[in-house]
Amino acid sequence: MSEPVRLSKRVIELFGCSRREADLYITGGWVSVDGQVVEAPQFKVEGQRVELHPEASLDPVEPVTLLLHCAADADNARIQQSLAAVNHWSDDPHTQRVLHGHFLRQEQSLPLQVGASGLVVLSQDWRTQRKLREDGHKLEQEYLLEVSGELAPNGLERLKKGLLHKGVQFPPCKASWQSEQRLRFALKNPQPQQLRQMCAALGLTVLAMKRIRIGGVPMAKLPLGQWRYLGEKERF
Numbered sequence: 001m002s003e004p005v006r007l008s009k010r011v012i013e014l015f016g017c018s019r020r021e022a023d024l025y026i027t028g029g030w031v032s033v034d035g036q037v038v039e040a041p042q043f044k045v046e047g048q049r050v051e052l053h054p055e056a057s058l059d060p061v062e063p064v065t066l067l068l069h070c071a072a073d074a075d076n077a078r079i080q081q082s083l084a085a086v087n088h089w090s091d092d093p094h095t096q097r098v099l100h101g102h103f104l105r106q107e108q109s110l111p112l113q114v115g116a117s118g119l120v121v122l123s124q125d126w127r128t129q130r131k132l133r134e135d136g137h138k139l140e141q142e143y144l145l146e147v148s149g150e151l152a153p154n155g156l157e158r159l160k161k162g163l164l165h166k167g168v169q170f171p172p173c174k175a176s177w178q179s180e181q182r183l184r185f186a187l188k189n190p191q192p193q194q195l196r197q198m199c200a201a202l203g204l205t206v207l208a209m210k211r212i213r214i215g216g217v218p219m220a221k222l223p224l225g226q227w228r229y230l231g232e233k234e235r236f
Helices: 007-015 019-027 076-082 126-138 155-161 194-201
Strands: 031-033 050-052 065-070 107-109 116-123 140-149 174-179 182-188 204-214 227-229
Parallel strands (some): 116 204
Antiparallel strands (some): 140 182, 174 182
């Protein structure tokens, strides 16, 4: 029986390409083993059927940005576990070939408020990473809050002008009722616990929070625990 060999070596033997070309074909998702795409050049093969997609390209895998509907209080490990092909939103309007390489070296920016669920941005693209790192404080974030209690008189107007409470000056923000127990907040650069503190200052208790937009990018109908690609024309 033949000894197992690296998939990249078998691709070189079968298709007459260089080591670098074999690695690009494999990591680009163009090589299948017995009908299943394998993206690891070191994968061991013996007598399996190895095929190269007829439209195979040597272009490197382009960095991508992913939008995740994250559960409340999910730590980084849980977020990374969510980045899998099985959790890709089936109705993603910006769909492309899902590759394992899209889940590697993803950097998270603009963390959620503590206890909040909702939109989380992860990116491999240095341009997006720099935009969110350097200009994140300028981007408006939109949250929906489920609350209980009775709003203090003129509470929404005080929020719009900049709430002053016990010597603490909060920056102005947009606030409106969406239903009897749901408030919408739109504000830039919210500090940790800021939304809870503003609500408490106005007599409200926050029961749940969800971020639904960052800048010009909405979460829209993305289901909890699933992710989609950032579209080419979408801008934060």
